[in-house]
Amino acid sequence: MEKIKITFPDGNGKEFESGVTALQIAQSISHRLADDALAAEINGEVKELSSPITGDSSIKFYTFEDKQGKEVYWHSTSHLMAHAILSLYPEAKFGVGPAIENGFYYDIDINEQLSEETLAVIENKMLEIAKEDAPFVRCELSKSDAVKLFTEKKDNYKLEIIDGLNEEAEKISIYKEGNFTDLCVGPHLPSTGKIKFIKLLTVSGSYWRGDEKNKQLQRIYGISFPKKKLLEDYLTMLEEAKKRDHRKLGKQLDLFSLHDEAGAGLVYWHPKGARVRVEIEDFWRKAHLDNGYEILYTPHMGKSWLWETSGHLGFYKDSMYAGMKVDDLDYYIKPMNCPFHIMIYESQLRSYRDLPLRWAELGTVYRYEKSGVLHGLLRVRGFTQDDAHIFCTPEQMEDEIIEVVRFAQYMWTSFGFEKLTYYVSTKPAKAVGENVVVGDDLMWDKATSYLKSALEKMNLAYEIDEGGGAFYGPKIDIKINDALGREWQMSTIQFDFNLPERFNMSYIGEDGKEHRPYMVHRALLGSLERFFGVLIEHYGGAFPLWLAPVQVAVIPVSQNFVEYSKEVAAALKKAGLRVELDERNEKIGYKIRDWETQKAPYMLILGEKEKTAGNITVRQHKIGDVGSMDLKEFIDKLTLEIRDKTIIK
């Protein structure tokens, strides 16, 4: 039999017989690997372990530790769920059932309204089927055979999907496990038995293909794990996340509100939320000025000329608020700040001596999002970007990128986020949606190499998102991890080859000739609204002292000590602290509990003892009573804590 050479990620190679499966290769290495492996990447493509390999190939195994492994695991679990549902509801029809960031979902069309109880029944059925350990078997059909199969199954949704597939391009694949068949490109787990622990989480309405004109299906979200501990940890995390839900805390701490009747997805910052925002903005502005940025303020709307020139009316119109007429001309609310910054750049002749220009704006933009996807502060229609644009020469570019990454690290550390992950997105194929990719290969290569080499010089590991750039340039995305280990895409650093061309931007070089400047968009926090949402959940509403809307609650033990409390409160205010004096004629226990709920970092409990000694008794949030203290000592302690942006864990 013919021999083929298999190369492993460490560069070592080994010979196998042609037709060997990835699973067999894994078994040849160790039982453990064969057990843990969920899929394999063969020559750069994720495949089933059962795929036969017939030529020299590179191989990499994926386990549940890997993103790719999880994806296969959860996607296979969605099939298993459909299988279970079909056996419980034989009339069920199915939409789509992908893996998502955490788990999977499947859209189902059945007449019965599913409840938490029915989810438990489905879950049990899934475990029962999983125990049968049926293999996932891939078959490839012609389009006409596929149509025939799903017509027999009366599965209109799948037929609609098949109808949209290109017959010429490839065979249509279906997967079977046991007596269940589904249209799917795969790949899948070797068998259902790999799926050990399952939790179906929620069920909600979802329009077929996201279109409100279509039928509403029921979408079941679930997750699964190979180990019990992993499921338990995940459920604990979910419980904790529920407690920290920024919408719940936003109400409890009186931070913000949204009002559908006055416009969905538009955020109202209440005094306490706005107090945090003022601190964030002050810090942000000072940091930007200290780091060589200049601040701009630009309007929230612009005439069609601006958006035609920028191209937004071509590639972004669906997300823009349109319809306004001023002096019989079309005006649009801005979805982005860039064209306005370019107008300022263009307001005078620029020389290489003026570059780099680093222009930042807390610019509030409005983008249309379908009402169904709006979610608290995390997905809104109006938000304030912490936007900046850098205009520079090619020679300055790499240093600028390094500085932006360093600045992002500084910002995130200041807000208490330690773990950052970096992604470089490279040139897309020919188009992104309807937008043709702009810029020649040379520009893309150069820009992408600036991005990579900046990260490399900083010794930062990064992942490549091949072809994931915008149509106008490559980018670095930075994700942060929150206190619950959840990942959030926040900072972005994007090249733009499009706007400088469209606005015919230039600077006079040292050679006296006109040159096109490089342009980079960057946002560090992303948007203040979404950032605030993440911040609330990260801290569970117990903000570090420097951000807390009320830093110290001064609580007299009884009405006899209101006067003394007033003196103390006044001294704290004079020291620049944000203080509330709780004069309510309530029991001390009640007041302490109330301020605990309000998550005030410090409470001062003042009674006879304190008044006599002329000192204070301090309770610290999460820690409790920390004893008596001199007022000056307390002020010094807090001043330091604010200066250092200390986080109490």
Add this chain to the structure above:
Amino acid sequence: MEKIKITFPDGNGKEFESGVTALQIAQSISHRLADDALAAEINGEVKELSSPITGDSSIKFYTFEDKQGKEVYWHSTSHLMAHAILSLYPEAKFGVGPAIENGFYYDIDINEQLSEETLAVIENKMLEIAKEDAPFVRCELSKSDAVKLFTEKKDNYKLEIIDGLNEEAEKISIYKEGNFTDLCVGPHLPSTGKIKFIKLLTVSGSYWRGDEKNKQLQRIYGISFPKKKLLEDYLTMLEEAKKRDHRKLGKQLDLFSLHDEAGAGLVYWHPKGARVRVEIEDFWRKAHLDNGYEILYTPHMGKSWLWETSGHLGFYKDSMYAGMKVDDLDYYIKPMNCPFHIMIYESQLRSYRDLPLRWAELGTVYRYEKSGVLHGLLRVRGFTQDDAHIFCTPEQMEDEIIEVVRFAQYMWTSFGFEKLTYYVSTKPAKAVGENVVVGDDLMWDKATSYLKSALEKMNLAYEIDEGGGAFYGPKIDIKINDALGREWQMSTIQFDFNLPERFNMSYIGEDGKEHRPYMVHRALLGSLERFFGVLIEHYGGAFPLWLAPVQVAVIPVSQNFVEYSKEVAAALKKAGLRVELDERNEKIGYKIRDWETQKAPYMLILGEKEKTAGNITVRQHKIGDVGSMDLKEFIDKLTLEIRDKTIIK
């Protein structure tokens, strides 16, 4: 003959024969008064000096010192101008010709395009006619006679005005002086001879009745004075104002720009202008937090429900940016912040214990203004109000008003404006435009008395603008005087009886019952854009140190001292100062002149002498060389100057 009693402003009275004229009364007092008097207020109404008085009356004389005197003077001069034009251009037709804040204008329809030269010819003709000293004679006609008269004169514009007058209400008055007749309600000067010194200033296009669909007339602006010195001072002031024009300085100092092609009346703040704005905003926010305000942030748009509830779609729609559809519903850009603040008020049950609430927002609003009236930063379509709303109980109201006035004084003093003038505007008749006045007399009386008594308790003189309140409540307006003595209407404190009703706002009183809170709108600076325009002109672009975008320019005498200059600049930056190092390889004289033009408060000139001595030589704007100084001494001096917001005069 019958005797009547005339009472003077000092309370003294005197008897005259019935039918006596105001002029005769003035003559009976002194020749000087008879000479200076331009008009008289008889029983509260401004009348000509020649009006016969036939009953007991109070009288007050107005001279050119008084606003009312100036108004009569200038209005009469506009008649004189029309007279002169008619004698030069017999075919001329006339629109309207009122007195304005400074001088007067008249809209003229003639075929010839007027130039500066022709203005001088008209001016001379006016002086020639004035010398004839013809009296202004009032005649009253029936409407039909008036129509007949102006039909003979073929004066279509006046006929259109007459057509709009109410025949029943009163006789139509015309004024004659010499052979010139004009439709006019008066009052006028005794005779043209009172008009001594005249300057016709500009001529510009103006649509009849401000409507672009009508014919464009030529509007001549002019001014006149009884004394030569007054005219000279005024022309000097105009020259100075031209030099300080914020549009010119805005360009010269690179502070801001407007771009008609991207939308007229929308301001782009460049880095240097924005640097000043950051300082203004930081100061404003800190001052508000220190003065018991809380900060809010609210969206820039709202759904029609909000504007229907607030009533803006009724009484303000023409000024609102409309046409946007979101999810098939009408959205509007906000022209005011109030409904958003009320939404936050309404987001929870409020108790008397929560009041007063003082909520401030730097809220950017957009209002439609005709393109013809837009003017630099002073009249724009998008602007950021320094808005606040106070919600309180009736008992708290007066103290709140006092605090707002005191706060306004503090703000204006901080920015270097010393002279404030106060106006109380009282209940309008029944409607303001199409808006029926809301609130009963009791509410108006109470609120107006709070406003008056607040000013009185503060020992502040104020003028009453009778019937000048908004339809929703009485108000205090505060005008400031700038360095050229010009008056600007800036701060406003307005009661609102309308919105609390419309939104059905309430709080639970001490009695456990629901009460309607008082609501006050207030803006101190007015809008940041207009305030910045006034600020630029007030300082002629030479901002006080704490506001200056660049505080210190560090200038090496030659390239040999760049290194030393870098050290100095770094030390200043470390001390928190805004520094620019001028490394340009240019002559020192050129660089100093350039920084003079940029109006940098301080320049440091660094050469051999300074490097050797390790010190600095300081040039101060407006003052020049102030000698050598130790760097630390200089930093201390500037730190103090910033802290104290010192103004160098």
